[in-house]
Amino acid sequence: MSSGIEAMFRLDGRLALVTGASSGLGRHFALTLARAGARVAVAARRVEALQALVQEIGALGGQALALPLDVTDAAGVRACFDRLAAEAGVAEVLVNNAGTTVTKPLLHHTEADWDAVVDTNLKGAWLVATEAARRLVDSGRSGSIVNIASILAERQAGGVAPYAISKAGLVQMTKSMALELARHGVRVNALLPGYVVTDLNREFLQSEAGDKLRARIPSRRFSEAEDLDGALLLLASDAGRAISGATLAVDGAHLVSSL
Structure with missing residues (x-):
């Protein structure tokens, strides 16, 4: 039985596209999908930063392709998908991760701050x-x-208003697309x-200010990138075949806290 359950989370042979894959969570997501058997196209503005990731996925025995992509450029988005189709096929999994904040x-x-954040986090996500x-x-x-949103789509924090607003929009975009697709x-x-x-x-989260922030999280811990793996694979694979239009928080119970 366990092998059957494990197989549901596999992505063997499927083509996945990860945006914003040159660093941070995007890079981690690409590796997670590759370990689950997916062929992975990694996209970002800084293509040179993707080459090491392509090599790392290759060293794992996987297949990867680096693509230039500025998610705010509609023509560039179409060109990215055209090249992906020509070189690998149609992406069956999209991890819409590219994002920024001020x-x-x-x-x-x-x-200008508003445009930079909303154009990437919401318009760019919509285009892709x-x-x-x-x-x-x-x-x-x-x-x-x-779509990679944030708990700030559903709660507030000071100093990042355009970011929180864009992520709230991304959640509504998710539900609207789920309905029609x-x-x-x-x-x-x-x-x-x-x-x-x-x-x-990392430096901020390990600082005194970071300690105060951690004290507001019911689990009293920050997440590691690996904590997102199960949720990502659930939503990407056949294990989540009946899940659509959902929002899945991975936050150590932060959203349900009043702090």
């Missing part, structure tokens, strides 16, 4: 997800789109990470 008090945010869905529907294939066999879900230790935030 941290400053609300009244100090500029229009709809293009992925269009290719799946046109090819008659089923598939899974996993269900009849095509395309599932759309959102993964909501809490505070996850990465190279970008």
